[in-house]
Structure formats: structure tokens, C-alpha cells
Amino acid sequence: MKHEEWKKISRIMSKRSLWMVHFCTGCGAMEMPPVMTSRYDMERFGIFAMATPRQADVFLVTGYLAVKTLKRVVQVYEQMRDPKYVIGFGSCTINGGMYWDSYNTIKDLSKYIPVDVYIAGCMPRPEAIIDSFLKLMDMIDKGEAIGWQKYRKYYDQYKRNQKMAFEYRLDEVKPIKEDDKNES
């Protein structure tokens, strides 16, 4: 069988067996218990929580991130093995939400790690969470959930942005050189 076909099969398999890192931040984590337990029961879609990042596929960032939490989030994200997917959960990960003017929370998660699916809402209902999982599965199936590839490809840009947040200081943005682009 050709490489492409294997890839397709592995995508079909992996979309039906998503393990989620058990890392909760922000208030959105409160919506996870109903999603995980018998009322909404996400296990029927093949999703369940995994205690270690190395064996997990999906990372749900469940809300606002202080810079200190972002450091841990990046660490956990980098520990996960490819392919890995990120769901940004709630308005705080999209634009800061009600913490838009807080000195210590980041505003847009996709500047620091690649996000595959965003869920709007403060906080999103369990239906929306399950809907986002279904959307993610669909994207995996079509090969559109490529955040983890972007992280490799634009690693230096993600690292630069993370560093600016961690140090609370803007660095000068260096223009990307032409030959750098061709290499990656």
C-alpha cells in the first residue's frame, strides 16, 4: 500500500480514539465534568481523559491563561507526541474575553501555540464542546488539522512570541529571510 493510503487509514483510526490531556485552566474547566460524565458522555465519541501528555492527542485549553500558566501549557504541548491537536475553549483563548485588559493573561492563544478549533462562548455549553470534537474529527479525517505541522514549520516564530510574553517585553520582530523559508 502506498504511503498516502496508510496515512488515510491512520487518520480514520485516530479520529475515533482521541485522548485528551487532563490539564484544566480557567473557569471553562467547570464544563468538563458534565461532558465527561453520563449526562453528555463524550466517551461515546471515543474521547476520554488521559493523565499524561505523552499518551494524549488532544489538548483542551479551557480558558484564560496567565503567562505563568502559558509556560506550563507550552511545556505540556511540547511533550505531546505528533499528531496532536489543540482546541481553544471559550472567548478568553480567542481574544482575552473579559480579561482583555488584564496585565497578566495572554489574549490570543494562536500566537503562542497553533490552535485547530476554537469554541466561542463564555463558557461554552457541553453541546458546543461536543460539536467542536466532532468538527475536529472531521478535520482530522480530511487532513485539515495540521496545527502540529505548523508548530514545526514556524517554530521560531512561536518561540519568539512565547519569549516576548514570558519576559513581558516586546522583542524586535526580525523579518524572515528568504533562504530560511525555503529550508523549512
Place this chain on the structure above:
Amino acid sequence: MKAKELFPDAQELRKGRVRIELDKEQITDALKKLKENGYTHFVMLSCVDWIKEGKFELVYHMWSYEYKEHVMLSVKINRDGEDVVSNRELFPQIETYEREIHEMFGVNFVGNPRLGEFILEGWPHMPPMRKDFDTEKFVKDLYYKIPEVNEE
């Protein structure tokens, strides 16, 4: 003895709420006096920035289970770096509040060895809870200016 009897100039704000204004030299003695007279629960230490007066107000909250009374000891110090004596010997939990106020307002508590980085990590700017720290400007100049990842 109730706080009103211990401190004649205490104001009773309403039933069960007493406010006492003190100089910063009197604070250790006052805490000791209250502790010996039934106000055994140190609730918290908070800080208010009165920027127009140029003062920080430290408020020591005490509670008595006996009298069901909440006593607030208020001390005003200058905003520009006036030291305060640490009271961690009297109530060990004060240490944590002092660390927080040191980090968020920059008040120096003499005698507390654990002042230093507490909640924030690697914060290089002015203590963020001071009123002259312009949060909105800071946010706009930092987080909103971090560039998007350029996918080309």
C-alpha cells in the same frame, strides 16, 4: 475585653464592624493586644493605594469568635518606599500576605525573609497593582503588539 474598650478611639462602623486607625509604630502592639483579648483569628492583610494622598493603607483584619466582631486596623504609610515592620512572629500567616503586598504594591516589610518572587514569574516592571501602573496601556503595548504567526 472588646476592641472598643481596648482602643477608646475605635469607630464602630456598624454592629460587629470596628475600625481603628493607628500609626505604623503602634501596629505590632495593637495586634498583640487584640490577640491576647480574644481576637485570635487573623483574617487577612490588605492594601489600598490612595494615590492622591500619596499613601498606601494597610488594613489588618482580625476576628473574634467570642464577640463575633470584625476589627480592622488601618495604617497609612507613604507611597514612596516607606518600610513597615513585619508581624510574622505574631501570626505566621501574615507572611504570605506580606509577600503578596510586596509583589503587587512594592511595600517593604522589614523582618520578612521571604519577600521576593511570589505569584508573578519574572515580572520586570513596576508592581502591577499600584494605581500609577497603566494596565490598559501595558496590555496594548505588549500583548496586542505580539505579532501573529506569519504563515507563508
